[in-house]
Amino acid sequence: MGNVLGDFRYALRSLARQPTFAGVAILTLVLGIGLNTAIFSVIKAVLLNQLPYQDPSRLVVLWEQSPTGTTDLVAPLTFVDWQEQSLAVRSMAAFRQLRYAFAGNGEPLDVPSVKATPGLFAMLRVNAMLGRTFLPEEGTPGADRVAILSQSFWERHFGGSPGTIGRKIQLDAQPYTVIGVMPAAFDFPPGGNVDIWTPLSFDPSDAHGRSRKGRSLNVVGRLADGVPLERAQRDMTLIAGRLATTYPDSNTGWGARVIAAQEQLVTTVRPALLMISGAVGFLLLIVCANVANLILARLSSRRGEIAVRAALGAGRLQLVRQVMAESFLLSAIGGALGLLVAWAGVRLVHALPEGSLPRMQEVRLDGGVLLFALIVSVLVALVFGLVPALQASRAGLRDTMNAFSGATRSSGGRLLSALVVIEVALAL
Numbered sequence: 001m002g003n004v005l006g007d008f009r010y011a012l013r014s015l016a017r018q019p020t021f022a023g024v025a026i027l028t029l030v031l032g033i034g035l036n037t038a039i040f041s042v043i044k045a046v047l048l049n050q051l052p053y054q055d056p057s058r059l060v061v062l063w064e065q066s067p068t069g070t071t072d073l074v075a076p077l078t079f080v081d082w083q084e085q086s087l088a089v090r091s092m093a094a095f096r097q098l099r100y101a102f103a104g105n106g107e108p109l110d111v112p113s114v115k116a117t118p119g120l121f122a123m124l125r126v127n128a129m130l131g132r133t134f135l136p137e138e139g140t141p142g143a144d145r146v147a148i149l150s151q152s153f154w155e156r157h158f159g160g161s162p163g164t165i166g167r168k169i170q171l172d173a174q175p176y177t178v179i180g181v182m183p184a185a186f187d188f189p190p191g192g193n194v195d196i197w198t199p200l201s202f203d204p205s206d207a208h209g210r211s212r213k214g215r216s217l218n219v220v221g222r223l224a225d226g227v228p229l230e231r232a233q234r235d236m237t238l239i240a241g242r243l244a245t246t247y248p249d250s251n252t253g254w255g256a257r258v259i260a261a262q263e264q265l266v267t268t269v270r271p272a273l274l275m276i277s278g279a280v281g282f283l284l285l286i287v288c289a290n291v292a293n294l295i296l297a298r299l300s301s302r303r304g305e306i307a308v309r310a311a312l313g314a315g316r317l318q319l320v321r322q323v324m325a326e327s328f329l330l331s332a333i334g335g336a337l338g339l340l341v342a343w344a345g346v347r348l349v350h351a352l353p354e355g356s357l358p359r360m361q362e363v364r365l366d367g368g369v370l371l372f373a374l375i376v377s378v379l380v381a382l383v384f385g386l387v388p389a390l391q392a393s394r395a396g397l398r399d400t401m402n403a404f405s406g407a408t409r410s411s412g413g414r415l416l417s418a419l420v421v422i423e424v425a426l427a428l
Contacts, residue, residue, distance in 0.1 A: 004321070018298065030340075031341065033334055033338035035338075037365075040369060041342060046360075060258050061218075064254055065254065075214055078215075082256070085239045086221075089258070091221060098115060100113045100198075114188070128148065129181050139201045151181055328381045330381070331384075
C-alpha cells in the first residue's frame with residue numbers, strides 16, 4: 001500500500017511540473033467522460049429504468065389497427081367490447097389528454113390534464129396519497145364532477161393543505177370536487193407532467209359515445225397473471241375479428257395491436273439515442289488515443305529520468321506502476337470534473353420543450369449514473385495508460401541508459417504512428 005501511495009505522490013509531483021500537459025490531458029478527459037456520462041443518464045432514465053408502477057412488465061398499450069396496418073386510437077364502444085371480452089388483458093383503462101382552464105386566484109391557468117375511466121388507478125395499482133381515487137360510479141354520465149390533483153399542483157396552488165379534499169375548484173368554468181392527491185412519484189401518462197385527472201364517461205345519448213368510427217381513446221391494460229404478450233395479441237386479434245363480423249360498417253379490416261408499455265414509450269426515440277450513444281462512445285475512444293499519444297510523447301521527453309530511476313533499482317513493475325499512477329490520477333480528475341459537464345447536459349435535457357423526450361424529467365445524476373462515471377474513468381485510465389506504461393518498462397537494466405534511443409525510439413515512433421492512424425480512423 002505504501003508503494004502505491006508513493007507512486008501516486010510521485011505522479012502528482014510529476015504532473016505539477018508539467019501543467020500544460022496535465023491541463024490538456026485533463027480537459028480532453030473531462031469532455032470525453034462528461035459527455036458519455038450525460039448520455040448515459042438519458043439512456044438510463046428513458047431506456048433502462050422500468051416504468052414507475054407496480055409490476056410494470058405486465059402493462060401494455062392497446063391500439064386499433066387500421067386496414068393499412070397502422071395503429072390508431074380506439075373507438076369508445078370498441079373499448080367497451082374489449083373490456084367485456086378479453087381474458088388475456090385482465091384490466092383496461094381508457095384516457096384522453098387535454099388541458100383544463102383552472103380558475104385560481106388570478107388569471108385562468110392552462111393545466112395539462114387527463115380524463116380517464118375510473119379503473120385507471122386500480123389497473124396501475126396506485127393509491128392516492130391523500131383522499132381517494134375514482135369510484136366506478138363516477139365514470140357514469142351525469143355523475144358528480146370530481147378531480148384528483150398531482151402533489152406538485154396541490155402544493156403550488158393549495159399550500160399542501162389537507163383541507164383541499166372536498167373543496168370545489170373551477171375547471172373550464174365548471175365546478176369539480178377535489179377527492180384525492182396523488183403521490184409525488186406518480187406520473188401518468190409517463191412524461192406527461194399531468195396535474196389533474198378527472199373521470200371519463202361515455203354517454204349513450206351522445207353521438208360520439210355511440211360511435212365505433214370516432215377513434216379517440218388511448219387504452220392501457222394489465223396482462224392477466226401468467227399470460228405472455230403473444231397470447232394477449234392472439235386474444236385481441238380474435239376479438240377484433242368478431243367485432244368486424246358483428247359491425248362490418250365500422251370494423252371491417254380493423255384489428256388490434258398489443259404492445260408492451262415500456263416498448264411503446266421508447267420505440268420512437270431508441271434509434272436516435274443509441275446512435276448518439278455510439279457517436280459519443282467513439283469520441284471517448286478518440287480521447288483515449290489522444291491522451292495515450294500525449295503520454296507517449298511525454299515519456300519520450302523523460303527518457304533520461306526513467307533511465308536514471310531504472311539504474312537506481314526501479315524494476316519493470318515499478319515503472320509500470322508509476323506510469324499507471326499518472327494515468328489513474330489524470331482520469332480521476334477528468335472524471336470528477338466531467339461530472340460538471342454531465343450536470344450541464346442534464347440541465348440542457350430538462351430545458352427541452354415539453355414532450356421532446358419521454359420521461360425527460362427523470363434524467364438525473366443518480367447513483368447508477370455516478371457508478372457508470374466511475375467505471376468509465378477506470379476503464380479509460382487502463383486503455384490510455386497501459387500501452388505507454390508497458391512501453392516505458394520495456395527496456396531492461398542492461399540497456400537502461402539508451403532505452404529511449406535507437407531501436408526503442410523507433411519502436412516508440414511506430415507506436416505513436418499507430419495511435420495516430422487509429423485516431424484518424426475513429427474520427428472518420
